[in-house]
Amino acid sequence: MKQFPEGFLWGGAVAANQYEGGWKEGGKGITVSxxxxxxxxxxxxxxxxxxxxxxxxxxxxxxxxxxxxxPKRHGADGYHHYKEDIKL
Structure with missing residues (x-):
């Protein structure tokens, strides 16, 4: 089985309107989404x-x-869970 080289760094990406949540919190303001x-x-x-x-x-x-x-107002609720998500 092939393996990733030592030191290989994984990355990831999300779309803000699918992730954010917290649509009326912290002075964020309302967005188009x-x-x-x-x-x-x-x-x-x-x-x-x-x-x-x-x-x-x-x-x-x-x-x-x-x-x-x-539904984009809630998203994956990264506003409240970003620390947990980064740990994952």
Whole structure:
């Protein structure tokens, strides 16, 4: 079996909108991803409708605490778990 050379360093990467969480904590402020609502009622192949965001959509997002229809607000919750994640 092949092995990695001694001293080999592993790396990793994540997308911020999939990892962050903590959307209203620590003065972070709201991001575009925090306003991106899941469109469970729209065909996944309809890219335009899946990604369309209107001013009304943003206003609605700013006035709700919902994390079900706004899943990127929670992400993998790196905001609260980054130390554990780095240890892994």
């Amino acid at each position: 925090d306003c991106a609502r899941s469109h469970l009622d729209v065909d996944v192949q309809d890219y335009k409708k899946q990604n369309e965001v209107t001013t009304a959509d943003i206003e609605e997002a700013l006035n709700t605490q919902d994390e079900v229809y706004y």
